Amino acid sequence: MSGVKELSYVVYEVSDLAEWEHFGVHLLGMEYGEKTANGFTLRTDDKIHRWVLEEGPADDLVASGYEVASDAELDELVARLRDAGLDVTEGDSALTSERQVQRLFATTDPIGNRIELVTGLADAEAPFESKYLLGTFVTGAGGAGHQVLMSKGVSREEYLAFYVDLLGFKISDVIIEEVKPGVFADLIFLHCNPRHHTVALGDMPHTKRTHHFMIEVSDIRDVGMAWDRCLAAHQPFEMTLGMHPNDMMFSFYVKTPSGFAVEYGWGGLLIDDATWEVKTLDRLNSWGHRPASEVASQLHDDYIR
Structure with a gap:
């Protein structure tokens, strides 16, 4: 198809x-x-x-x-x-x-x-060049990156009929985690190439259509350097450094000037459809990715003590 x-x-x-x-x-x-x-x-x-x-x-x-x-x-x-x-x-x-x-x-x-x-998205006349990166952004066969979209009350059956049955996406996995008492993040991750997911959809407490867009870099040092630049510029963070259990992305989340987030990551997993098994996981993060506000509050409390 x-x-x-x-x-x-x-x-x-x-x-x-x-x-x-x-x-x-x-x-x-x-x-x-x-x-x-x-x-x-x-x-x-x-x-x-x-x-x-x-x-x-x-x-x-x-x-x-x-x-x-x-x-x-x-x-x-x-x-x-x-x-x-x-x-x-x-x-x-x-x-x-x-x-x-x-x-x-x-x-x-x-x-x-x-x-x-x-x-036929056009090529630029000049090669990509960034004076801020040691490596490159990871695109190629994986496309521009991935995005996480909010389902806004639409049933999973309905939006999967569009993305899977019509557009041809395949299911990578599902994560359901109780992020607060009685509040669940319930996301399904879809791929259309080896990148673990190109789009994820589901329910999370969020006001925008999009929760975040992920851009991946080829050099792990660029994650740390971007973290430092955002920190120095007082750009608000969404989540601290951490790693996801499904795509194994090492990343942080920083808020854009529009209020949704960018995930800035390295080391994302690639899927081989011949061997991949769809699983349901019970946590969004293997470690880290703590809410930035929570960490700031803890640091403040530790300081005044």
């Missing part, structure tokens, strides 16, 4: 472009791409962009661009979506030019997230 092969780019509507430029370039080590009609883009590899920032009040995800391997597979996927009763609209020349892709069809997932199915 044809399906998506990677998360190619994300589009966010943000209220403070200047803060986002500082955050993306100077703290995370991305490269400024180009100025657009209502914002700018960010690069993490040799593609023309991976992040598109548009000025506006939402401070949230507004579109996810998923790449399909060929025109024939894109046509097959669009036909399958339409046969399932979904509204699918072909992007005009203005939109394909804006996204820097050859073809684009847009639809909406059951949660209300805009999905852009594309082919």
